[in-house]
Amino acid sequence: MALPLAVVWSQVAQQVTSGLAAGAIYASLALALVLIYQTTNVVNFAQGEMATFTTYIAWTIMNHGVAYWPAFVLTLLIAFGGGVTVERVLIRPVEHRPELVIVILTIGMLIAINGLTGWIWGPEVKAFDSPFPNRSVIVGGVAISIQDIGTFCVCLGTVVVLWLFFRFTTLGLAMRSVAFNPDASRLMGVRVGWMLALGWGFAAALGAVAGMMAAPTVFLDPDMMLVILIYAFAAAVLGGIDSPVGAVVGGLLLGVVINLLGSYVDFVGQELRLPTALAVLLLVLVIRPRGLFGRVVVRRV
Amino acid sequence: MNRALLALAAVLAALAVSIPGAFGRTLETATPTATPGVTSSSITIGGTFPLSGPASLYAPIPRGMEAYFNWINSRKGPDGRKGIRGRQIVWKYYDDGYNPAQTVQLTNKLILEDKIFADVGSLGTEHNQAIRPLLNDRKIPQILVATGASYWGLQHKQYPWTIGWQPDYIAEGRAYGLWITKNAANAKIAVFYQNDDYGKDYLRGLKIGLGAKKSLIVSEQSYEATDTSYASQLARQKASGANTWVLLSIPTPTVRALATAKALNWKPDTIVINSVSAIDSVMAAVASRAGPEYVNGAISSGYLKNNNNPKYSNDPIVRRYQALLAQYGPSGADSKNGFYFYGFAKAYDVVKLLYNAGKNPTRASLIKATQSMNWVNPYMIKGIKVKTSKTDHFPISQLKLARYGNGTFSEFGPLIKGR
Amino acid sequence: MALLAVEDVTRRFGGIVALTDVSLALEKGEIVGLIGPNGAGKTTLFNLITRLYRPNSGCILFDGKDLTRTPAYRIVRLGIARTFQNVVLFQNMTVLENLLVGAHSQLRPFSERRGRKQAVEMLEYLKLGDLGERLPGGLPFGTLKRVELARALVAKPTLLLLDEPAGGLNHEEVGELAEVIRRLRRDFDLTILLVEHHMQLVMSVCDRVHVLNFGRKIAEGTPAEVQANPDVIEAYLGAETVDAA
């Protein structure tokens, strides 16, 4: 705190920048959570593990000599198929059961997929390729890594694509209508079941994007998404669990706040920054239960 | 109803797995002798390891030991008999998922159900600490534990049935401190450490080594298991103007930290990496993201031969290790993985100790053997001696510094005495 | 003094005004009807009285006590019990247990036996005697409505709010219902406020009727007076045409 002002400001900027980079990853996975929640009202605890699993698939594909972008697209397709399958096989049968039951089911998936990943690919940490170079550009004394810029752009790009999709395509409109009122949609001829499956498919693909964006910096490890999922969950709830924009804002905010807390609040320091951030988050929720961008749900009696 | 039947089948299958064990009584096997775990034809030892979960990286260690014991059991020893003086080694190891509570429970299983003669090489500082009182209470040897905490050797008086193996973290940290004072006298040091006893032991050792030059440390930053990004800490270390960076972290965080520092455009002149993470495959992961030039020249230390180093590719011991692992190890075992090699190195000393425990080994005779270790373990760097005495309870206390380059760590400089 | 006095109550949801300056009063022992087309705000008024909603302005006095600051769960303790338009029973609890929840405010620790006895008596009273151990799922709708009524009654209210008790009942059952409502007043010394679409029922049991339309009170009086009121006829005819469209 006693540092000269100039130094402090460039450092603050550095902390904010790297916070945004980490936040972009939370945001990507949070988006996936929100997507599933929006269409099916399920919080998918296995989202992170599904992402890890698909990232390992991407790694395997690339290991067989496929270039990055073809492997990327192929992985998205596989993830999409996987998501659709999961919905049709596992989620469909419990669709009408209480929320808790579905939560437990996804927890079962979390445990099983996590174990499976370690079993298939082993626990050794692996490097994961990235289309972005691991260099940085210096802007006003702040080092910004190109990987981070790339991640950030991919994250924002995803949001824009999603927004366009839901706004302007028939399929997107159908999915929104299902989320809003499944019964009415069914009457209007929308195939509700398939829309839900598509929701899972898209979410799985989004998760794969998050995994592939995270892996170059956190490296490939069977547990790489366990903690990120908690951040993503927090981001989604903070932003409003039904708001894609909220998820992104929540993720970025979380990344930045955690960095600033760790660096500039002495009592918190690096060791208490996560608990403190979560406590602040809960406080926000207590004051504003629907999150920052969530819809007001009028309690119907 | 069909679904119920299916479910019933699934559940019965699960119970079939657990119930017979739950209600079965342990039968006495073979002819009992005075010492549990030792029969005329076998000697049972066991340990706990993280085979799944966050630390499953270490899973090859018990498997490497298993391969070595398998070989011992099938070859004819110096006395012309297989195994240890004609006794087959029975090696039991369980997955504690790196949870000390599980370690305690599984160790009870080893003691009460598997009737082990000794607990050998169990992994993890807290995990060994959790089982130390109960093993000592029952006077069961807890030997060659796989952790570098210093108190295995220091607290011999209170816990005479426990002994460590590898050089302790304080000794290793001290070696780095000494090296820095000699080779980079005007260093500005940033330390990045794991916020627990492991990291703090290292840090303490480093400061002991630095001695009066402790003030060279300009930045100390820690990380938690729940951190997904270290950019915040590392940006501050960069801003501190440090040119020497000491990483006291386990493998995955080490890899992340190095890549993140590169991304932040921070290139310290000297990078020191603790031996736990100084693994060629780990460094290769860093090199592929941060570029080999970033990590070339990194300093670490070791006491085992680096089986990956081309220098050792014709070493008869390394060659034999590869052959034995292929023959006796788990299928598909990658001999490049240094943890198998670690397992072999440890198993070598275990066999020595079991042999030295005498014709009719007892737990007391085994512990006595651990107090007079004095031999050269061929898996270790030349010159290092495994040596203990009634007053020295640190089997391995020498190490050598190593430098990273050309994709591998190569030892250099003289042998350093850790204590 | 009126037992219940609603005074100038307004309630908005976002931009929509559900009730505007509504006032009404109930004297002890009265059966009062509350009618109006769909969306007139009848159920909203119930929810305001039972404090599931809080009014934006105005006040609600019960026995001289202002309810607007009373938490919702205390309402029943003050003596107001209700039923719901769509029948809200606890699906995973037996009929008897549903009643025992209804008697929650009456039960003290260790009064379980007495509570059960009263609940069983109430079931007998409403001819539900053999259903105590059944779960609500699968019971006919008319029966469920009576279970819900029983649950409200075991709370020993002085004011009972019935939300469309005749909804979903057949002709014969409705006839029976009128008798039940009158009997309830007599046997339990009740005051009853009744939301209903079934005009015949309203006209036959109510002492007085209030009419709501688009959140405003447009008429009040005896059943005969209200029936003759041109505004009411207009409102209902308008509603009919909307319904028909």
Add this chain to the structure above:
Amino acid sequence: MRRWASPVLQGLVLAAAVVLIVLLPRFTSEFRLGQFTYVGIYFIALLGLNILTGYNGQISLGHAAFMAIGGYTAAILILGQKGFELAGHDPAQVIPEHGMRALFTIPIAGLVTGVIGYLFGLPALRLAAVSLALATLAVAVSFPALAKRFEHLTGGGGGLSLPLPHAPFGWDISTPHWLYYEAWVTAAILFVVAWLLVRGRVGRAWRAIRDGEIAAVSSGVSPAVYKTLAFGISAAYAGVAGALFAIQVSYINPDTFPVTLSILLLASVVIGGLSSLSGVIVGALVLEFLPIYAQAPPVLHLNFAKQAGPVVFGFVLMVIVLLVPGGMASLIRRITRPLTAALARKA
């Protein structure tokens, strides 16, 4: 479809269970006895979690943290000031002296954890189901960092070693037997307490809130009072379980109550059967035995995949959720119903 055939049968089954639990130590090895002690401990934790989740419909992904609070409370009391002084800053030091008798720390641990749980339940009131899951998860995730921060009390990451347990008051009973009975007597008491709570006015209020909060409110049930009460009681159960756990393991550090334990606890409640007190025993058995035997199946002697444990656990969990909606308790009931019905006819 909800009950055992009759109270008489219910009583008989309960009596049989008690006899089995009392006599078990005669028929089982020392190690098994230890395992059944853990079953008793998990039984208590799961009872508490089932009160919260099964009966009151509130999700908790943080019960391991409540267990940890109970465990640390017991550990700190057992060590006492003198124990800490002897341990100094080196948690691995021998601790020959200690403060309070282990047995007495158990109710205190329950009380402390219960109060903390109750306080946590207050803000939790305002949280919807999803947010509550996050909030409880946040507690579990944050606990290790907090334990490390207050190192002078908790021993930090190195944890606290407790004196090896033994029977108090000079009672002539072997340690494993003592621990077993200590856990199960506590479990029995808490089972009866849970049973009394659940079947009476309080339990009905909990279930009413779970099934329909608005109707419950209109019946005079205060969600605030009963939800926080459920949190408090549930946490107290977890605290007692945590204390017993710490005594049994005689070691505690943040890793002994990991986040995964929270998740496994919730999973076990579902496996046993939500809002079924008898199902809890199945959940406790699964929680104790499945992870250990999944890695070394004693029947099959398959040693090929020691890391398969979590995979097996995950799949069993999914299968049960998918195929047995009411958990194992409902399955058992379904199987035994014809039998009990036949018995009832004869009687």
